[in-house]
Structure formats: C-alpha cells, structure tokens
Amino acid sequence: MTTPTYAELSDAVRRLMFPFSVEITPREAATLPPLRDHLAGGTSVYLTFLPDQPWADTVAVARTVREAGLRPVPHLAARAVSDRPALQRMLGDLTAAGVEDVLLLAGSLTTPVGEFSESAQILDAGLLEEAGIHRVGIVGHPEGHPDVDDDELFRALVAKCGIARARGFDLHLVTQFCFDPGPIVAWERRIRAAGVDVPVHVGLPGLTSPARLLRYGLRCGVGPSLKVLRQQAGSVLKLATSPVHHPDATLLGLAAAVAADPRSLLRAVHFFPFGALVPTAAWAADIRDGRFEVDDRDSLRVTA
Secondary structure: OOOOOHHHHHHHHHHHHOOOEEEEOHHHHOOOOOHHHOOOOOOEEEEOOOOOOOHHHHHHHHHHHHHOOOEEEEEEEHHHOOOHHHHHHHHHHHHHOOOOEEEEEOOOOOOOOOOOOOHHHHHOOOHHHHOOOOEEEEEEOOOOEOOEOHHHHHHHHHHHHHHHHHHOOEEEEEEEEOOOHHHHHHHHHHHHHOOOOOOEEEEEEOOOOHHHHHHHHHHHOOHHHHHHHHHHHOOHHHHHHOOOOOOHHHHHHHHHHHHHOOOOOEEEEEEEOOOOHHHHHHHHHHHHOOOEEEEEOOEEEEOO
16 A cells, blocks of 8 residues: 555545544533533534443433534443333433434443343344434444453454344444554454445544543553553653643554555544543544644644
C-alpha cells in the first residue's frame, strides 16, 4: 500500500470523525451541562451499562438525550436480563423513550441473572425486530478480552455478524478503546477476510489524564497498547503527572490505514470521555469540521 498524501490523510481524518459518537454513564448524566450545547444534533450518545444502576435511570437518561435532539444508544447487557418477558418490557421502555438503536453486549456480570448469557441470544431472539429496533451495535475487541480466549472472541463475532445479516439488522461494531492503531488495523483486516462487512466504529479515549487512562486500560483489557501510551507520554513520571492525553496519534494511524485501503471497514470514531465530555466534544468537533493541521505523521494541531 502506498503512503497517503497530506490531503488524503487529512480527508481520512475528517471522514472518521464525521460523525463521531460519545459514551456517558447514566450516573454522570445529571452532572453534565446540557448536551445540546456541546454535541451536534443527531450525535449518538451511548449509555453505559452499570450492574448496580437501576434500569429506570437508563430509560430516563435515554429520554433526556432524545429530547435534546440527540440519538440515545443504551447498552443492553444480556447477562442482566432475566428472561424473554423481561427483555420485551425493557425494549418497550426504550422505544417509548424514543430509542431506535441499542448496543448489545454480554455484560460485566460473572453469573447471568437468567436465561441469557451472551449477546448473540438477544440478537437472535426476534424481540428487537418486534420492538421496532433494527439498528444494532455489537462490541469488538481488537486487543482481546481479559476473560475470553481470542479465538473464541473471533468466532463469536463472526457468528453474530451472520445472525445480524440473516435477520436484516443494520449492524455496526464498536471496539474497546485503544491507544495503538496497529492492533485495530490488523483486527479489521482479519474480520474482513472472514467475511465481515459491517462498519467499525473505533473506540478512542477522550481528553482525560493519562494516569486515568492507564487505570481504565488495565481494567478493560487493552494492555497490549498501553506501552504506546507510555511512549507517547515519554516516561512513567510524565504519564502520572501529565494533565491531558490527546488521541491524535492513534487517530492519524487509523486515518493512514483508511486512506491507504479503500476497502477498510473503519468508518467512525467512538469516544470514551471518562469524565471529560466537554473538552473531548470540543476537540472532536474541531477535527470533524476541518479546523486542524497535521503537524507531522504523529500529531494534529487544532487551528480554531
């Protein structure tokens, strides 16, 4: 593959960022400023599943997000759903709140509360279509999962994409957040070679502290690219004291892969702000709207 030109690289950056999405927790929603003041209309706002969060809170936040002119995308955790009637009620709650998209995942519960243990069962239950939900996301793990074998993850992902295709879902993949574009690009090529042909939304960390990202990264199983974060920070001491991490090096690496390969499934960026929604959204909007320059192949400079 040829090295993309400056113009090709800049164009790929903007395509990945238009549109970008963000993720918040129902718990933090009450402390955030009005979302419409910081996110463009129609932006997808994912609502994280928290095992100890009442379901009613997720529904209420979804309604608030919809009323702000944004698109709520609640996480639906299979292991937290007791049975089919409960799933029907939950989907009814969501559609009544204006939800049209969900993200399916197994969930962080070690032991399922009922008959569902994996997201494929929800995908194949027939209840999403019954509720009128046809846009669905599933989770991808380019750097693996701390509790699941890599080959098993890969087989499950390919199987879920097959189920979604057979049922006619508008499917996309959302990856765990990463710091190194290398594993993401390699994973995308692997799933594409296996017949997966759905858009991939790449998870990137927001503009929060490197020390916080290090803690979350170890907890979420993205250890392989943490060394890249350390390299970008310069040293362990700098990592612990640096105020903000910008994901521009990762974004540029992804954009280079997209620019060099027109068949790439990498189509969008999904931000995990980790409490830094406002600065993350402002930075992302500047990049999306073209208010940036590529200083070199490793960094972006906002020109707004």
